[in-house]
Amino acid sequence: MMGIKYRKLSLSFPIVAIFLTSCSGGQISALPTSTVNVPPAAMSTPSPTDTPRLTFTPTATPTPHLPVLSGTQIPASDVVISADNIDQVVELARWGKGVITDAAYSPDGKLIGIATTLGVSLYDAETLDERVSIDTDASVASIAFSPDGKFLATGLIGNVVKLWGVVDGALFEILENPTQESISNTPNKFAFSNLSFSPDGGLIAGGSSNGYITLWQIENGVLINTIENPAHKAVLDIFFSPDGQSLFYLSGDGNVREVNALDGEQIHIFAGVSIRVAAISPDGMILATYESFRDPVQFSVVGYLYLWSVESGDKLQTIQAREPYFTESDISSLAFSVDGKSIGAAGEDQSGRIWNVEDGSLQASFDELHPTDGYGYYLNYFTVSFSPDGKNILLAGSNVFGIWDLETEELINRVENNTDSIIDIALLGDGQTLVSLEWPKIALLQFPSGTVVSSGDSLLSDSQVTFDPDGVQLLTSRYDNTVQFWSSDGKDVIKEFEWDRSDSDDGIQRAIEAIAVSPDGQTMALEMRYTGKVELRKMSDGSLIKNLQTGTKFGYSGTLIFTPDGKYLVASLSDTIRLFNLDDGIILGSFRGGLGVALHPDGSILAGGGEGKTITVWKIPGGEVLYTLKDQPDVVRAVTFSPNGEYLIAGIDDGTIEVFLAQDGELLKSWKGHTEGVRDVLFTPDGRYVISASIDGTVRVWGIKP
Template structure:
């Protein structure tokens, strides 16, 4: 980098808006994915990304897109659930990428279970030989730990819904399993025959917990509605609803009501409007004891210990309070998390708690003292954005805890880069592979040495998108308010391309043409194209009806593609500035675009979780690659055209190709 400090004054002159957090979409299967594109069909290699048996051998073309498969996956995904084995020797973590088993004493990784689907719920059998896994597509799988075999899918005989599995619980004998889903159905499964025996329908509100009770002859489920909270008792053999109780109401209509069953179904814990907690005996329906929660923050979640003698209470202030449920005494308070509490689980002997937060950080701690035993950062969530070296040997991605991970794809090593004090918005790698640039909500743009991870320079600017020119001479820096700064790395000079344009909200990418002569970015509903050499505006392209997201130049520099929250992709003629065609991708936003090196194909990724491959000769979609269970935020073709990589809001990077 040469004289890059010269652009700091220009950076500090620009005023930018703070970003708005994007809501998570419903976790459903991609709308137009065929059955072969569902995550279950994607073969997952057991080794790293350089697995020779699954490496792509053909250049991706319109003729072979039907044979594209997921080659490998990078990242452990978004953490959804945690479970201890009954003997405490194994900790299981269910994520959007699969299941990861850790030693319950040393907390070291033991085994990865490559599922190919998002695992939303976990439960160990009483004997500890089976692990039940619920998927995002309403299926339940059984994994036999002693056999280390492929998880076996249970036969669902009723219902066509595709809601995620939310809760799982084994019977005391281990012969039956009960599950609930986001469509408020409760199913009972016969594990000797691996089939569904009953579906229990008729509950109001979101199901919070399920358990077997009364010596496995009944199932209890508890649900929370907007203002009515209920408990249901069901006969296991007939599926008949035996009893219903209203266990409280929320006069405010807020969603702060929380419930949890003890593992054996004998007790119900639930919060009340006054922030107190009631313990109800399931046999009599009597209130055993109120626990007086003194915190002012609303209760977010409850978790009972294995014995039922202890209760953990999570609140909206990222705290966890632990109570002795027998004496009613609060034992400890844990405030080690920096994000919203997502999961809480007691060890079988009640001596440890494992908990995770919205950043993906996992803490193991002593519930009697609130002291940390161990911390795991294996599941820290990535932002889903990425930058790759030109030879695709390394990938950089911002993480939720203000760090950047630089991953060596071939060696399977990770370098963590620290320095930013707030969330990192974007990263870019110079074409010569020597420099990494990052921008953050801490209003800085930082330059890093790729080999060492050390910071080499810094400028002050609230930036949300970065791009290097292919010739390695220019760096484009875009702000939330739509301003674009062009930095010449050879001379250190900078130019404001948007001078005189004023404020315009911009969440879009920024991109250079292949010959480095043009740069483009979105401003509100328009796409602006500039001459990068003479620093003048060439076009202001109007056609989208909502915010611009994706920007991509064709390899021959003749066409520009843009995508938007309006669900469309527009192709533009760069010689005339006229619109060539409008492609309707879906009813949701299209977040990212990439041309294939041949220019024959366009890949798009969006809020439906699908990577759509477009044939540009027919202007038709010819394949949907389903795998991500949340938004696809980045997509790119490899320089040789043999691979596609996609980055998702599910904290995974998936590599695709024709084996």
């Protein structure tokens, strides 16, 4: 069952490319696509015997998509990107298979569908070999198999539902949502975050983040009805009752509502404090919900799993699923076993549990996917499903999925070839090694081949990743107040500094939010979250040189940059930038717009992206505003200058990359490829390529084809 999705979603893009791959890794071939116009809303009630009869008229064969796996050599380019050739720049490569967003068994149990920020892959349920890969060019928020197993529905960003053939991955139907306005508090990035087929396969219902439920007839794509959530909140989960007469949906106001499937008339409301996920038993008699809240007595977050009688609305069982003081994570997905005797849950910490429905006792726990790197604060959306034969349980999310045998409680198989959100990238000085931070794991890749050089379990960082000026050492930092110096190949720890987390004036535990190295390689700057300080320390022995007072103890998205002459330090936290004079530690200026920060190569200009969809460029050290670029497509979280300083590039939350003239901010070009927000962007030192990283789990390379 679907639940609250924590990953931020972005706008979709219109190109659709579909691929079919054999389990033996055979040739990739393109498949035809089809577009069906959805007629205006019409009231139509299908009979229980209606059977989907989708028609399919192939169009011209699309061009195969870019490489998606690491180790694919990109076309070599000898052309430096400039205003004269900016129109020729294209996406040359895409490294990464995307972040897992949903998973489901096919009705016959032979296939497992894995939805990602890039598309859907269908795996053999026994061998976990990939059978079919569907590239949607939009982030997939939810999937559902039709009851006959012939079709797979995908809920996409942009409030579109697409139906695909399970055998070959061909596109059969596009179901548009005519209700694009929002009655919820979700800003302009709508998605069908949950889908459900009626038991007879005649209808499909989609719950959207814009606060509406939409029902279509599968046979002809006709819109049956649009149901408005009276709470004016996002629809977080949706499912039909086993008899197909009712729809249950979880609302953003923390309640579950049962409504008539066709006219939307409310039948019952299951009121909670803050229900996060829900599921219904196979016989439709029991509703399971999970909610968490801060206990005023224990001063800690607790979570409860409730089992309700659907008929009476009474609570049948209360299970404490999250003990106080963070001993367990929140539940992100629920599912009943086939026989309805057990309820399974997936946790944000990548673990799973099963309880007995009758007495609420814990039956089994599955922790093999839980990270073993010592980090206790993974917060990923994970989903749980039982196999149709009741023998296995599936847990999926982030970059991994696994299957367990329910009888032995042993992990049968796991696949870990997806990627997690990439929040930072950096290039070694020679431009031949790319560092990619999938928080908190780091991967080192050869550039331009994309081949993974190192990706050890111990190579971790919580903030920026950076090299020393000589490119000999890679610096990483962690929230436990540790800084490690790695060899440039990521294989050996050269040295490590660790400081007492409580070593602050007011006793607040410190955490390193950002790290930077001075141009002469003698000093490192550490932004210490919760203390209001930036610490300057010696690279040689880690000893403290001085503290710089930022004036704020709280924030996020910290960034530190030394000016090329080493005289000033740029420190950003949240949406504010501070410029320090390093001689006396005085703040020379404070500027709004610090989510993404970059310095011009000569150190005379500072650019910052802001939450207000703006980019501001200042002259430093004076702080005069040179220009402000307003009304960007979304929040700007990454900016960078070209090596020659002529161009400014911005990475935006809707997945767009924009290129401007640095002199006056003239927009030269917009590139669209990422399906979710861009978190970092950079030029290669030779100016021939632009590399971008996104929370869609991909690194993309842009340049001019030879």
